[in-house]
Amino acid sequence: MSLVTLGVRDLDVARRFYEALGWRGQEVERTVFFQAGGLVVVLWGREELAADLGAPDTEATFGGLALAHNVRSRPAVDTVLAEAAAAGATVTRPAAATFYGGYAGVFVDPDGHAWEVAHNPGFPLSDDGSITVPELGGTDAPDLPGPHGPRDPHGPEDVSGHSAVSEATGARGVVVSAEREPDPDEVIDLYDSVGWSSYTRDRSTLLRGLAGSHLVLTARDDAGRLVGLARTLSDGATACYVQDVLVRPDTQRRGVGRALMAEMLRRYAGYQFFGLTTDAAGSEAAVASHPFYASLGLRPHEELGLAAFAVLPDPAP
DSSP states (O other): OOEEEEEESOHHHHHHHHHHTTOOEEESSSOEEEEETTEEEEEEEHHHHHHHHTOOOOTTTOOSEEEEEEOSSHHHHHHHHHHHHHTTOEEEEEEEEOTTSOEEEEEEOTTSOEEEEEEOTTSOBOTTSOBOOOOOOOTTSOOOOOOOSOOOTTSOSOOOOOOOSOGGGTOOSOEEEEOSSOOHHHHHHHHHHTTOHHHHTSHHHHHHHHHTOSEEEEEEOTTOOEEEEEEEEEOSSSEEEEEEEEEOGGGTTSSHHHHHHHHHHHHTTTOSEEEEOOOOTTSTTHHHHHHHHHHTTOOOGGGGTOOOOOOOOOOOO
C-alpha cells in the first residue's frame, strides 16, 4: 500500500485538524499530502474522490476512504488490475492515462473497499516500494506559472497562466474544448488580465500567432466566459511545444490550468516529444511550477540528457 486518501467534507477544516496533531501538510490544487512514515496520507474533497473512484457518494456505498497501490510501470498497473479481477474484485475504473501524466485504474474488493492502482512518475518509489512526497510548493507559493512567451520587463511580476485542480479532480462548471477562432476581444482581455502586455500591445501579431497555432484550447465557465487558454506549436505527427498556458486571475487554483494541460497531454500522447519552457530552477516561481509539471510526468531537459537554446528579442523600450 502506497497512499491512503481520505474524502473530506471541508478540506481546510480537515487540514487544520491533522496539522494540530503535528503533521506537516503540503497543499497542491486543493489536495493535501502528509508523509506518514513510508506511506502518504492524502486529503481530498469527498465528492471529487467518489467521482474519481466511480463510487456513488452515499454513506451506504462509499465510506470516504480510498487506498492506493503505486507500481513502477504502466504494464504493472494492468497486471495488478487483472489479478484483482481474477480474484473476485470489480474494476470500477479501467486503467487509463491520468490528468497528472500517469496511468491508473480502480478496483473494489468484495467488501466494497476501493483501491487505486497507479503509476505516477511524479511520485517515485524507493527500492523497498515506499513512497515519499516530493516538495510540492505548498499553499504559500505563488500561483503556478505556465509556459510563457515573451514577458514584459516593465509589466507586473510574473502573474502568468496557472493551474489548479483539473476537471478530472473536481473543478466544476468549466468546459475545456478546442476552438479554432475564439473571439479576438475575449482573447486580448484574457492576456491583459495576466499582464502579458508584450503580447497585447501588438494585437494583430498575437491574433496571427493564435491563428497559426496547431491547437488552441479554451476553458469557459458555466456562463460561457473565457477563463483560460492554451496553445501549441507542432508538426502534427512527432513533436509538440506548449507555447502558452494562461488562466484568468480570479479563476486560478480552481483546476483550469491542470485541465488544459491534461487535455493537451491526452491529444499528443503518441508524440515523440512534448515540451515547454518555464521559469529557471532556483527562481521563486520555479518553487511552484517545477513540482507541478513534474506531477504531470514532465521532466527537466537535463534529466533527459538534453539542453535548450534560444534567442530572445531585446526588451521593448
